[in-house]
Structures are given as structure tokens and as C-alpha cells.
Amino acid sequence: MHIPKVISSLTLAVGALGKGTAVRKTGKGPTGYVVDFVFTPNSTTHASSVLLGGFPLFSDSLHGSLSKTDGYSPYEWKSDMFSMRLSPDYGNEADNLAGLEMTHNEHTGDWEITVPLPSGTWLYAYYPNCTTGNWRNCDVAIVDPSNLPIEAFAGDQLLSAIQLPFDREFQVNDYDWQLPLEDISKRGNVSFHRYSSPGSTYPYPNVHDVGVYLPYEYGKIPNKKYPVLYLSNGGQGSDSDWFQQAQIHNIVDRLINAGKLEPTILITPNWYDLGFTLEEYQTNATLQAEYLDVVGYSRFFNKVRENFFSYLMPWVNENYDVSNSSSNRAFGGLALGGTLTLAMLFNATDYFSSYCIMSPTPAPSAGDQQYNATISPGLRDVGILTGAGFYDTTFNAARDWETALAAENVTYLSHYSMSGAHQWSTWQEIVYVYLKEALWKPVPYGRKTSFNQVNPLSGGVPYRR
Known part of the structure; x- marks a missing residue:
């Protein structure tokens, strides 16, 4: 331990x-x-x-869209307003970044x-x-x-x-x-560590860094093994993003304390500075979603996946009391970290039982061979939760991905933040729902129930079609 x-x-x-x-x-x-x-x-x-x-200024549903927001100041705030970040690729940010x-x-x-x-x-x-x-x-x-x-x-x-x-x-x-849990004694610990990673360039040659959250009870219960969730940063991020910008440790503390989440170890890896870059994998293939090199991203994040399985996962397994069962391992990520999560889903399907894919860049289209059971065995047996913000720049990509899943008979859950854009408040909301409603629950998620089941509100009368 x-x-x-x-x-x-x-x-x-x-x-x-x-x-x-x-x-x-x-x-x-x-x-x-x-x-x-x-x-x-x-x-x-x-x-x-x-x-x-x-922080972005405020909008309401009448004045917000993917390309504009009136940018109300905090002094003008009303209860139906929300802070909404526009992306510079899609609109003029001047009003909401004042x-x-x-x-x-x-x-x-x-x-x-x-x-x-x-x-x-x-x-x-x-x-x-x-x-x-x-x-x-x-x-x-x-x-x-x-x-x-x-x-x-x-x-x-x-x-x-x-x-x-x-x-x-x-x-x-x-x-x-x-917010932080009121009972300080029930708060978990956040720490950052360095592990051997040949080829990595930061923080030192051949050394990489990772964030770790341990639930408050860790180390107090002899021989207990814990489930582990890996949560990836997005573009231009780091292993501290989930703790600083999402305050994920507070969210996990509260859910554990409320009995809504099994005590869980959280690992926040960083896929930058591993010794290879996104630019090296860029292709001249047809771009999807206006600017995303899907082929290049897929190749890059599969390289990241291979790196993590060679160095990060063994370090975690050696240094922490984690379960060795795939049913107690999960992976999630936002934006480009969602693309990494897709690489895990299609290429490490048997290692993780649950996946949370937030604001993803484009995924394989319906009919892609990656959905084939011989290419990705077990794809229909894992838990998938996906989602984005209603004003998110990746909204269309997220919906297209869900359409592809449905076309391939892959079940899933989804959550869309109705006031969310491509920003941390959106990913906080999605991961909160994932932790509370899906993680460590029976998989696959979203499987339809039979109409022949008994209706508990009808005195034992079966449902009718």
C-alpha cells in the first residue's frame, strides 16, 4: 500500500x-x-x-447562441442567467470577456x-x-x-x-x-507525483507527472482495494486542471459522504510532453467538424494510450491499493481528452468497464469498422456516458457520435448541460451526473427494459405494449 x-x-x-x-x-x-x-x-x-x-460574463436563453452573447455584467445578473464562454473560432468574444x-x-x-x-x-x-x-x-x-x-x-x-x-x-x-465538504475529517487528499516515463520531456527528461485523489478512508481499512477512475485534461491542459478548475475533489468528497459514490481513487494524467506531439501526427486527410484532423488525432491518442499502458498504469497498480478487476476501472476525459477516452474505448475495451466522454471531437461514423465486434470485442458490454453543453462548439460532434452509437446498437447514457458551452462548468455538471448516476453501476448503461416487467405502481399488473 x-x-x-x-x-x-x-x-x-x-x-x-x-x-x-x-x-x-x-x-x-x-x-x-x-x-x-x-x-x-x-x-x-x-x-x-x-x-x-x-470568467465569461452572463447571458440568458434569449440572447445566447453559439456565436453571440450580450455579456451582462454580474451587477445585472438575474436568476435565469448563466455564464457562457464563446470560442474564438465560432464567434466574437468581446462582449462576454470584458x-x-x-x-x-x-x-x-x-x-x-x-x-x-x-x-x-x-x-x-x-x-x-x-x-x-x-x-x-x-x-x-x-x-x-x-x-x-x-x-x-x-x-x-x-x-x-x-x-x-x-x-x-x-x-x-x-x-x-x-463546494468543500463541511466535515474536514471526511475530505480526501490531493497530491501530485512523478513517475518514470522514458521519452517524456517535462518536468524532467524521462519523468512525467500525474495528479492523485485518495478518499478520506484510504489507508485506514486493512487490505481494502479501491476502484479507480482516470480523468483526462483537455487541450492545453495539465494534470492539475480537474482539481483547480473543476474542484473535482470536492464533488467526489460530497458524493462519497452522501453514499452516492463508492470511495474511489482518482487519477488525473497529463498527455502533454510525453516525447511526441499532436503536430507530428497531423495528416492531410479530409477534415471533419471544420477544423479537426480526426485521423491525426486518432493516431496521436493511440500513441498516448500505449504510453500510459506502458508506464502510468503499472505505476498506479504498483503504488496504490487499486482493484485488479476491469469492473472497478473507468476512464473519462473532456474535449481532446474525450478523444483520448475514445481511443481507450475502442482499443482498451477490456481494461475499463466505464467511459465518460465529454464534449468529444468527432468519433467514428456509423458503419466504421471500429464498431465491429471482431475489432472491438466487448464494446456493447461496457458503460458509456456521453454529453456536451447546449452551446458547446462540440455539440454537433457529440450528437453525431450518439447517432453512430445508436446505429451500431451500442447502448449509452447522455447528459447535456442546457446552459453549458465549451467550459469547465459544463464538464463539472456532466461528471457530477456520471459519478452520481452511472459510475460503478451495472453495465452496459442505457439498456432498454422489457415491457413485460411488472409495473410497481399498478398493484402487480404487467406493463402493456
Whole structure:
């Protein structure tokens, strides 16, 4: 059994962020809570202005689409609004990426602003000396010195995270399932580790890094073996993304504590810097979904799959009390990490029993040989949950993938965030549903029930066709 030293862990109580930024309950509209953001510059930061940014502004269903949003400010927030990120490939981000101007406190030297925000997780940073009001165009992002991010190495994360509770008097959507568990003794541990990976280039030659979450009871129950879920980052991400940007450890803590999820080990691998790149696998094949080199991505992520099975999985199995049964192993990922999950699904079908594919890039079309039982044996015997955001740039790809699954008689579950775009709030919601409703449940998911079963509401009368 391996009980690691916690290298990096951060679970902050609301309103306990130290000298600087803090959450405050107001009991007033628009949300019932505000965040007092306080940025204390260091001796090398000489700012004439500072923007608070990092989170998209708000829209509602009347003003939001894949290509536009009116970008309402937090001060205009109403209970039917949601924060929606537009992707630069699809629309003009100017309106929803406007920064909020902070005020300089001449007495303390700090930059300050008070912002109402609804419940959930909010990512932010400070942007000094911007030439425009759009924080994406600023030269530098500074994380909050009073609220440092969870990261394996300094600079991995460019945004701090703040979490606010739900106030039923002013809000409709309750995201308290993202907040730290109140009972500190029941919180799990987050840590980052290095393992031997020949060919890897970061953080050191032939060494790679990985994030690990252990449930609070780990190491306290002799001889217990735990199920393990691998969750992959997306494009331009790292092994700390799921902990910092999704606060996944809080979500898992709460579900375990509520008896909705079996205590589970979480592994967050990083598929960058393994010694080969996406660019090396690019092809001149016909592109799908406007810009995605599906053939090249498939080849690259199969190379990642081979690397993980050669080095990462053996390290996990050797160092942690994980079950050796495929029924207790699962893999999930978002965006390009969803493409990696597809590579696992079609090429490591017998190793994992469950797959969570979020905002995926295009999958094999109906009729592709990868669905053939002789090519991918067991494909119809595993659990699959797939989904995206309603405003997600990968929405069409996700729906096309589901159409292909149905055409090939592969059962699945799906979840679409109706206010979600290609952003972390969408993937938080999908993974929450997956953990709560699907993971470690009987597979395959989504199998139709027989109409001959007894109707429990009819006094024993069978269903009729």
C-alpha cells in the first residue's frame, strides 16, 4: 500500500481566504452573496490600472447562441442567467470577456472590487495595465496571491478559483455540490507525483507527472482495494486542471459522504510532453467538424494510450491499493481528452468497464469498422456516458457520435448541460451526473427494459405494449 505525502492540496472554506479576497453573505440581491476581490501587488508590479477577469460574463436563453452573447455584467445578473464562454473560432468574444475595472485604494495600495456572483465555482485572475477592456487581450494574468491555485508546478494554472454557496432567496440553481465538504475529517487528499516515463520531456527528461485523489478512508481499512477512475485534461491542459478548475475533489468528497459514490481513487494524467506531439501526427486527410484532423488525432491518442499502458498504469497498480478487476476501472476525459477516452474505448475495451466522454471531437461514423465486434470485442458490454453543453462548439460532434452509437446498437447514457458551452462548468455538471448516476453501476448503461416487467405502481399488473 502506498500512502503518499500530500505535495499540493487546497480546499478553502468560503470566506476564509486570508488577508485578501473573501466571500461575504449580504442577504441582498442580486445573488445574496458578493466576493470582495483584493489584489495586493508585489514590489515588481507597478500598475496604472487592473482588470478583474477570467470568467465569461452572463447571458440568458434569449440572447445566447453559439456565436453571440450580450455579456451582462454580474451587477445585472438575474436568476435565469448563466455564464457562457464563446470560442474564438465560432464567434466574437468581446462582449462576454470584458474585464471589470478595479479601484486603487490609495491608503493600502491594494486594488479592490466587490462583485455579486451566484453559487458555484468561479475562475479569475488580475490583469494589470491592459490596453483594452477585454482581459483576453491583456499581456499578463496574475493569480490571486491570497488564493493560489492547486497546481503541480508553478505556472501550470493561470487562474485562481473562488466558490460561492447557494442562496435560495435569490437563486434558482444550487451548485453547492461543488463546494468543500463541511466535515474536514471526511475530505480526501490531493497530491501530485512523478513517475518514470522514458521519452517524456517535462518536468524532467524521462519523468512525467500525474495528479492523485485518495478518499478520506484510504489507508485506514486493512487490505481494502479501491476502484479507480482516470480523468483526462483537455487541450492545453495539465494534470492539475480537474482539481483547480473543476474542484473535482470536492464533488467526489460530497458524493462519497452522501453514499452516492463508492470511495474511489482518482487519477488525473497529463498527455502533454510525453516525447511526441499532436503536430507530428497531423495528416492531410479530409477534415471533419471544420477544423479537426480526426485521423491525426486518432493516431496521436493511440500513441498516448500505449504510453500510459506502458508506464502510468503499472505505476498506479504498483503504488496504490487499486482493484485488479476491469469492473472497478473507468476512464473519462473532456474535449481532446474525450478523444483520448475514445481511443481507450475502442482499443482498451477490456481494461475499463466505464467511459465518460465529454464534449468529444468527432468519433467514428456509423458503419466504421471500429464498431465491429471482431475489432472491438466487448464494446456493447461496457458503460458509456456521453454529453456536451447546449452551446458547446462540440455539440454537433457529440450528437453525431450518439447517432453512430445508436446505429451500431451500442447502448449509452447522455447528459447535456442546457446552459453549458465549451467550459469547465459544463464538464463539472456532466461528471457530477456520471459519478452520481452511472459510475460503478451495472453495465452496459442505457439498456432498454422489457415491457413485460411488472409495473410497481399498478398493484402487480404487467406493463402493456
